[in-house]
Amino acid sequence: MYHHFGEAQYPATNVSVAQFDAHLDYLEVNQFQIWPLEKIAMYLKAKKPLPARVVAITIDDAYRSIYAHAYPRLKQRDWPFTVFVSTDPVDKKMSAFMSWEQMREMQQHGATFANHSTYHDFLITLQSNETLKAWQQRIRNDLLHAQQRLIDEFGSAPALFAYPYGEYNHALQQIIAQLGWSAFGQQSGVASRYSNLLAIPRYPMAGPFAAIEQFNTKAMSLPLPVTHIIPSDPTSTPQNPPRLQLMLDHNPDMQLDQFNCFASQQGATKVTWIDKAKGHVMVEANKAFSQRRSRYNCTAPSKSTDRFYWYSHLWIYPSSPNGIAE
Numbered sequence: 001m002y003h004h005f006g007e008a009q010y011p012a013t014n015v016s017v018a019q020f021d022a023h024l025d026y027l028e029v030n031q032f033q034i035w036p037l038e039k040i041a042m043y044l045k046a047k048k049p050l051p052a053r054v055v056a057i058t059i060d061d062a063y064r065s066i067y068a069h070a071y072p073r074l075k076q077r078d079w080p081f082t083v084f085v086s087t088d089p090v091d092k093k094m095s096a097f098m099s100w101e102q103m104r105e106m107q108q109h110g111a112t113f114a115n116h117s118t119y120h121d122f123l124i125t126l127q128s129n130e131t132l133k134a135w136q137q138r139i140r141n142d143l144l145h146a147q148q149r150l151i152d153e154f155g156s157a158p159a160l161f162a163y164p165y166g167e168y169n170h171a172l173q174q175i176i177a178q179l180g181w182s183a184f185g186q187q188s189g190v191a192s193r194y195s196n197l198l199a200i201p202r203y204p205m206a207g208p209f210a211a212i213e214q215f216n217t218k219a220m221s222l223p224l225p226v227t228h229i230i231p232s233d234p235t236s237t238p239q240n241p242p243r244l245q246l247m248l249d250h251n252p253d254m255q256l257d258q259f260n261c262f263a264s265q266q267g268a269t270k271v272t273w274i275d276k277a278k279g280h281v282m283v284e285a286n287k288a289f290s291q292r293r294s295r296y297n298c299t300a301p302s303k304s305t306d307r308f309y310w311y312s313h314l315w316i317y318p319s320s321p322n323g324i325a326e
Contacts, residue, residue, distance in 0.1 A: 001186060001202040002059045005069035015210045017069050022212045023205065024073060026219065027055065036112060037082040038158045040191060041182040044200065047193055055219065057081040058184070058202060060116060060162055062090060067102045075109040084116035084162035084184075087149040100153045107154055114160040115181070118146040124169050124235065124316070124324045132171075135325045139175055160184070167293065167316055169235040171325040173198040187295055187312040192223035194249075196232075201312060217308065224298060224311035225249035234314040235324055241285035242315055244296055248279030254300045254309055264294040292319055 003013035005020055015023075027034065030053065037056040043049075057074065059066055062085045074081050083106075089097045103113055117123060119142065126135050143161070150157035159181045163172070166186025176183045182197050189201030203218045228247035231237050241263070248254075256276060261269045263285035274280040283296050293316055300309045318324050 001184075001204050002057075002070065003061055003206060004063055005065040007063075007065050011207050013206045015205050019205075019210045019212065019215075020070065020073065023210075023215050024077065024079075026212065026216060028077070030219075032219070034077075034079040034081075036080040037114070038112060038160060041158075041160060041197075041200070044191060044193070044195060044197060045182065049193070050191075058084065058162070060084045061086060061120070062098050062103070062113075062116075063096055064098055067098050067106070071106050071109075071111070074111075075106075078110065080110045080112065082112045082114055082158075082160070084114050084160075085146075085150065086116045086118065086120035086164065087146045088118050089120070091149065104154065112158060113150055113154055114158050114162065115143060115146050115150060116162050117164050118142045118149075120164045122167060122318075123164060124167055124172050125318060126323050126325055132325055136171075136175060139172065139325075140179075143175070143179065165293065166314065167234075168199055168314075169316070169324065169326070170233045185314060187314045188218065188297060189310050189312045190221055190223040194223050194225055194227065199314075218310075220307050221299075221310040222302060222307050224300065224309040225251050225254075226311050229313070235316045235318065235326075237315075240288040240317060242289075244283040244313055245274070246279075246281050246283070246298070246311070248281070250279060251309075253303050255303055256300060259298065259300040261296050261298040263296055264289065264291070269296060289315060289317060292317060 002015055004010045005015055006017040007014050032053045032055050035054050035056055037058055040056050062083055090100060123139055147157050161176055161181045161183045163183060163185055168185060176198055184200045184202055186204055187201050188203045191200050225248055226246050227249050230245040261271055261283045263269045266285055270284045272282045274282055296313045298311045
């Protein structure tokens, strides 16, 4: 997952052009298949196994640097990619964003454009004095309006959605499910048969996380076989630091003795095996989170290769006095 290209003034969401070139070269040299995101989503929904070394390239927000830097490189390689568009900034012709005309040109050369909401709001946050029913209607209208704008401009729109800021909870996921869409977050990890189709992971590539050494590790990573998550809603626990329980499928290739988890901006967490034979583990950070969004990233090395099994869990502690939809 990318945002900005060659725009160093956005260090948290930017990848340099040289880094992006290195990423694309790595995928080509190592014979990855680059699939349209919609095809991968179809495989996940049908529970069809994906071939080895398949990736999708996704880009959020439709910034102009996509047209200037990412698009020419992907077009040259004839590789498909998906851009998630918040439609209002494009409709308002805001200078930081591509135009519909530019995107229609890109559509002729491998680009797909999918829903990223109308306004790129914090969708889970209630407005002042807003009821749950009013919130549900507002969000549904927002998402349907964006979908219709994509259909108006491109003739069709896939049943794919990317959460603004990567934020979701069960209430928002329920709306996405009712619309029949697959949804993507910004938590890292490998899309697989273990993925929740309403919170499919993607690896964010920006800033220090875009270094080629990290890219190589992530591109070659394997899905941690998580079958059950407590709590599964990233907003559902008032406890801070939160406790996460995972149930893992048995996989003899995982080195569970080297299972480790890391908390955002903290480093290694506490890991307590409730029942290692059954793959039941609890994870807890060493201190409370102070930011709105944080993550636990859990990995276990493979016994047979130098690859890592990987899972990431999102936590959200909203600061809005209006609260969140539940």
